[in-house]
Amino acid sequence: MVIDGIEIKGIAWDSQKVLPGYVYIHLKKDGSENEAMEEAIKKGAAMIFIEVEKELPKSAVPVKRIVDGKKILIELCNKFYHDPLENMKIIGVVGEYGTVITGQLIHHLLREEGKEAVMFDTRDFAKAKMPGSGLWLWGEILASLGDRMGQDIHYMIINLSLASLQDCSLYGMEFDIIVHTVLAENYGDQEKMAVNNLLENLSAKGIVIFNVDDKGCIGLLESLKNRLVITYGFCPRATLTASSIDTALALHFTCCIQRGITDRNGLEIEPMEFPVCISNLGKQEVGDVLAAIAVGLVYGVPAERMMDIFQDIQGLTKKAKYESR
Template sequence: MRRLTDLLKNIYGAQVQGDLTVQIEGLAYDSRKVQPGFAFICIEGYKTDGHLFAQNAVENGATVIIAEKPVTVPSSVTVVTVEDTREALAYMGAAFYDYPGDKLNIIGVTGTNGKTTTTHLIENILVKAGKKVGLIGTIKNKIIDRVLPVTNTTPESLDLQALLAEMVDAGVDYAVMEVSSHALELNRVAGCEYDQAIFTNITQDHLDFHETMDNYLAAKQKLFINLGKNSRKSRNKYGIINIDDSKGQSFLEVTHGQVITYGIQSAADVRAEKIDLRSDGVSFTAVTPRGSVDLKLNLTGLFNVYNSLAAVASGLGENIALPVIKEALEEVKGVPGRMEKVEAGQPFAVLVDYAHTPDGLENVLSAAREFTKGRLITVFGCGGDRDRTKRPIMGEVSAKLSDFTVLTSDNPRSESPAEILRDIEEGVKPIIGPEKYTVIEDRKEAIRHALNMARAGDVVVIAGKGHETYQIVGTKVLPFDDREVAMEILKEKFS
């Protein structure tokens, strides 16, 4: 329970009608979750507007309404008008849960690609160093060993603060989290004080939301701009930046923390030399300000060299010894849905990957090409109700890097799968003829076609959905796991 005045202390310009001293039993941004004594925060979403449900919230027991615009509720209800209810939700949530982020070391990873793998690698380093770790991301949320369900890459601010509070109660030392551009733009992480901000890379994605690459970049940079500002913690802050990325320098210029750069091509603080890419992993020497260390990882692809360099830099920022970092990184067998192998005794390789951006697909196919002795066969599609402009670009990437491409449905959502496939084809047709690609809308049949045509020495990459266990068609969420589907087909074929 908290007094309303205490919850509003970091929200400037709030206009209050009613009792500021009222005691708040809980917070909610969904009127159906309101209980007696709650404050209801009206959030304007994409499908509906929380302001329309203020009266419903009152009927369910809300004694306070936080709004951006006028609402009609009984005069006995306190109404607080703020400029931005999303920001208010974040700061009120932090205050309600007694600022759990101040009691944790928080490491945030942002970028178009590599967030999930990088957070998993950092988690393993911290655990190896004897720390208790919480993980927040695309695949799962974890509190030490307890796995929790995921709805967004970065949870809504109130849910995030509740999760961080659970971590504090469990004795967690570090929270390692993926920080999406949506979360930064929508103030989901406002009220969180980060101790490390890590930038992996930036390439085209989410332009359905951000509209321009400049807006997308500006959203990512917020994590670095806010690093160390108005700090409530007495510890060093680190901005860890992929300086090889074309936008890396811009992140370096805006961060307030101490900078650690990493890369392969540049004279970075942490860099990789003597890189040896293989089908079963990658070896390289990590050169750091504290000495060099030879690493032999079970992850393959040049992009995973970058991910592991980011993790090395993060470990160094936390004063973890290089031998501990080495042991932790070499123990990681893989990350679900990231270049994940499907093995059923077949004489060719099958890899499932989450790559759903032009750069992500290029990285995965380039990595696979390094160890493909026969043909590289790619199965992929693009999601509906998302950035349409990347579809032909991804088609072009697959056409250029694959020997054969099977275009198929991904998560079409409310869009016509056939129209999405036509968009992708616009990038394929100028590059290759009809003998080098096919279109099979049914994803299971598309995977079956690729596996049936594969021969010894070939590599089949099934891209786009990775760890996902569902397919969104219209408003339905249907069970579908690329890994399970591929395994089922392979067992039929090779049992």
């Protein structure tokens, strides 16, 4: 990538990670810009973008003043890593509870069906205590995808907490499916704004898979009346529901598809019932499994195939403390 005649060899938004020939993008507004610029230049930065209003000190390398650092970061990452999101189906799993298991099940279903997929969790950035983790989330994802060029990845699952939605930009992210699990108990105006921001990034033909058991968020359905919605949960009117639940040796239940679903290939899936068996999960994860089944059906994974995949599945990560119900 060349900017103003200068060859760029990489992108960094942490001055400590700058290497020779990199462009450094300073996103913080905490008065640390002079120190960060000095460090980036010492490490060999070829160019610096900085989001600051005050006069900048003279620099040995070109410095560009910018208004929206997040937008510039995503645009440069997309260009440098050759638009890794192009033609990729992005699945957002949003909630404070249920996203870990749901995301893993979706990832497993797609990969076992031969659909190459990757998964990210916004909490991984927070646990790593990355400064401004939410702000830099998409840059990290794009960089990771860029490193996997040639792997022919067609699906990306992103587990999104409400905190990350409030702290990060969704530039360049067009979601094919948004899965709603369980949102915060105190679902206030800030949380509503964050979720609405996410829904605005749903593609024109995107689908929302909605948990009707999350009573605090039923009002969201009103804003989705012009969208394709697949509901799931224990509510008898849900598109996907469960019956005959048994957890004696493993999680057993009957998945009931109560209304027809059209998959991404245009095939109509008629109402049906089929048995599900998964080890190491309990009744509280039934909703997570139903959400994953809905995604599998949309992407053309037959019910019979999902039955086999679930029965053989191993290695699911148990919910972390922040996800305990």
